[in-house]
Amino acid sequence: MSQAIRSSAQVTLVALFSYLFGFQFTSLFHGATAGTGALWSLIAGVLVLQATRRSTWSSARVRVLSSFIGAVVSAAYLSVRPFSALGMAVSIFVTVLICQLAHLHDHTRPAVLTVGVIMVLASLNTTLPPVLGAMLRFGESCVGTAMALLVILIWPEPEVLAQP
Secondary structure, X not given: OHHHHHHHHHHXXXXXXXXXXXXXXXXXXXXXXXXXXXXXXXXXXXXXXXXXXXXXXXXXXXXHHHHHHHHHHHHHHXXXXXXOHHXXXXXXXXXXXXXXXXXXXXXXXXXXXXXXXXXXXXXHOOOOOHHHHHHHHHHHHHHHHHHHHHHHHHOOOOXXXXXX
């Protein structure tokens, strides 16, 4: 029961603080998408949080690098062409190819999700410059990741009981 309470509290704290700090972060640069930024931070934080510090750190590395790859590919495409479903598909193909060629197999899905979020949000917020949109989504992902790391660092890990 105490492990269930511990996990519930950690996820709740990460979700809450990721949302709040994500909202504030995005508000500094583009208030119109602050709610979206808060949600993206919350998603990143909850996905990064794992049961142990070691697993959370590993997940954080994957999240930050994959978000960076997805943001760069999206920004590059959207700087040249407006959003289209075909353009998103091409960007996803390029993102997967980069991850596979770089042997970053664990990074593929989060990088593709980042591309999808950036591309779709660009179509919904046509006044937001593409590079700024990609930078914000990357920054929000980092905010959520930081909240997960903070919670896992300040919360003591449960003691492992010796086996008889």
